[in-house]
Amino acid sequence: MAYFYKKTNFRPKRPVRSFRDLEVYQRTMECSAIIFKELQPVLAKQKFPFLENMINCGLSIPLFVAESHSLRFSDFPLAVTTLEKAMLSCNKMIVYLEQATGIYGSKVPVDLAGDLMRRYIEVRGKMFRLEKSWQRFKQANSFEAAPKRLNY
Numbered sequence: 001m002a003y004f005y006k007k008t009n010f011r012p013k014r015p016v017r018s019f020r021d022l023e024v025y026q027r028t029m030e031c032s033a034i035i036f037k038e039l040q041p042v043l044a045k046q047k048f049p050f051l052e053n054m055i056n057c058g059l060s061i062p063l064f065v066a067e068s069h070s071l072r073f074s075d076f077p078l079a080v081t082t083l084e085k086a087m088l089s090c091n092k093m094i095v096y097l098e099q100a101t102g103i104y105g106s107k108v109p110v111d112l113a114g115d116l117m118r119r120y121i122e123v124r125g126k127m128f129r130l131e132k133s134w135q136r137f138k139q140a141n142s143f144e145a146a147p148k149r150l151n152y
Contacts, residue, residue, distance in 0.1 A: 019069035024130060027123045028061040028086075031093075031116055038112060039100075046104050054096040061089045065127070076138055083131050090124040 019025050035058045043051045064086035071079035097113045097120075 019066040025065045032058040090120045
């Protein structure tokens with residue numbers, strides 16, 4: 001009798017030991033490096049008015065992720081707020097990229113900008129799920145930590 005093994009793409013993720021293990025941190029670092037190396041010279045040549053804002057925004061997203069990861073046990077509401085700042089910055093980056101492609105058209109590598117927009121949309125969704133995961137973890141552990149009342 002033959003047994004058939006159904007293959008799946010499921011792979012358990014490595015445990016998170018620091019913020020550097022978070023996929024959202026790694027992906028946003030990749031995006032910021034691509035923007036700084038490949039897109040910044042093109043936009044500087046075109047004199048894009050929001051270039052400095054765009055670079056600062058792109059570089060701040062990994063910082064917000066690292067900061068929120070560090071704060072999640074000491075000041076949970078502030079950690080969630082900081083992670084939401086990172087999500088807000090992802091939205092800002094999408095707007096900056098759309099503005100650059102809208103203003104300069106073919107003078108800007110449209111395929112690169114489109115790829116970066118897709119990455120930021122994807123990472124923003126992952127950040128949202130990370131926030132929900134942290135909230136579920138916090139809620140599950142808050143019930144265990146609460147002292148049990150004895151009814152006499």
